[in-house]
Amino acid sequence: MWRFATLAAILLLSLPSHADSTSLRNSNGRKPLSKPAEFLAAHNKIRAIHNLTNLSWNRVLARYARRWANRRLDDCKNLEHSPNSPFGENLFWGLRDHWNASEVVEYWGGEMRNYDPITNECLNNSVCGHYTQIVWNTTQCVGCVHALCNNNEGHLFVCSYDPPGNIYFQGPFGGHFSKCIVYPPSSNESSSTLSENLHDPTGIAAVITSSTRDFISGTMGHPAYETPPKFNLNNIV
Numbered sequence: 066m067w068r069f070a071t072l073a074a075i076l077l078l079s080l081p082s083h084a085d086s087t088s089l090r091n092s093n094g095r096k097p098l099s100k101p102a103e104f105l106a107a108h109n110k111i112r113a114i115h116n117l118t119n120l121s122w123n124r125v126l127a128r129y130a131r132r133w134a135n136r137r138l139d140d141c142k143n144l145e146h147s148p149n150s151p152f153g154e155n156l157f158w159g160l161r162d163h164w165n166a167s168e169v170v171e172y173w174g175g176e177m178r179n180y181d182p183i184t185n186e187c188l189n190n191s192v193c194g195h196y197t198q199i200v201w202n203t204t205q206c207v208g209c210v211h212a213l214c215n216n217n218e219g220h221l222f223v224c225s226y227d228p229p230g231n232i233y234f235q236g237p238f239g240g241h242f243s244k245c246i247v248y249p250p251s252s253n254e255s256s257s258t259l260s261e262n263l264h265d266p267t268g269i270a271a272v273i274t275s276s277t278r279d280f281i282s283g284t285m286g287h288p289a290y291e292t293p294p295k296f297n298l299n300n301i302v
């Protein structure tokens with residue numbers, strides 16, 4: 066009886082670490098990739114600042130994000146957005162291993178200090194569109210992925226949002242403005258993007274890394290007409 070209990074205890078104690086070193090860790094031994102709950106909690110912490118409804122996790126959005134990430138793993142740093150996405154999209158590339166979902170979403174949320182709600186623009190040519198997408202009050206669902214880039218080229222994070230935020234000339238908390246967070250494209254493309262300039266470290270990013278910029282993020286804008294018909298997630302299987 067005693068031996069059985071001991072054996073059971075040993076099994077119980079050893080199972081988590083066994084699982085940790087096989088299924089959760091990556092093949093190269095680095096720390097586990099981020100979980101949905103971690104992405105979600107980090108988002109809702111930022112939305113709570115403004116008393117907004119919680120986002121819910123959506124598996125179709127998560128799959129969309131994962132599929133796009135998988136196509137970018139050879140070339141993470143260029144932070145290319147998925148073309149004509151019906152969803153909002155926040156991207157992040159970070160070279161170092163300390164980046165995880167909480168860190169990345171908190172970094173995006175930190176752009177709050179760059180957003181001017183009176184004029185609806187990012188201050189001093191900084192980027193604030195990741196933050197405004199997170200707190201866009203009509204956005205209801207999110208799905209993200211944390212992927213490892215090929216050739217040890219760091220970590221790629223992709224979050225998709227539905228309905229999309231950063232609607233041209235609108236603000237995250239409603240209203241119409243003459244300025245916008247992400248400006249419409251000059252051609253007739255369906256969306257335009259805003260990225261930090263890798264070669265010109267400005268704003269809060271410069272505080273986080275010292276000399277070289279080893280992380281960067283990008284976000285996306287959408288025309289207003291994409292907003293009303295909420296994309297029917299059940300139609301994508």
Ligand SMILES: *[C@@H]1O[C@H](CO)[C@@H](O)[C@H](O)[C@H]1NC(C)=O
Nearest residue numbers: 112113114115116117118119
């Ligand atoms: C937050 O939302 C709740 C429920 O809608 C409301 O009762 C409360 O007054 C709001 N608080 C603020 C600070 O807006």
Ligand SMILES: *[C@@H]1O[C@H](CO)[C@@H](O)[C@H](O)[C@H]1NC(C)=O
Nearest residue numbers: 106109113116117118119120
């Ligand atoms: C959002 O979710 C958190 C954690 O589950 C919960 O504590 C909080 O009350 C929720 N907020 C709203 C506005 O529903």
Ligand SMILES: *[C@@H]1O[C@H](CO)[C@@H](O)[C@H](O)[C@H]1NC(C)=O
Nearest residue numbers: 099103163164165166167168
């Ligand atoms: C994410 O990274 C931060 C900083 O390294 C760490 O404090 C936190 O525990 C990490 N979160 C998870 C879920 O591993």
Ligand SMILES: *[C@@H]1O[C@H](CO)[C@@H](O)[C@H](O)[C@H]1NC(C)=O
Nearest residue numbers: 178179180188189190191268
């Ligand atoms: C924006 O730039 C001006 C002039 O360079 C500076 O005084 C101000 O503090 C900056 N604001 C922010 C939020 O960085």
Ligand SMILES: *[C@@H]1O[C@H](CO)[C@@H](O)[C@H](O)[C@H]1NC(C)=O
Nearest residue numbers: 118202203204237238239240
């Ligand atoms: C978003 O904010 C605007 C302006 O306050 C409000 O009219 C609208 O009802 C809000 N929408 C949601 C879904 O919270």
Ligand SMILES: *[C@@H]1O[C@H](CO)[C@@H](O)[C@H](O)[C@H]1NC(C)=O
Nearest residue numbers: 149250251252253254255256
């Ligand atoms: C606008 O879109 C049409 C149809 O897709 C294309 O033929 C045209 O070249 C585009 N115009 C510009 C300025 O990109």
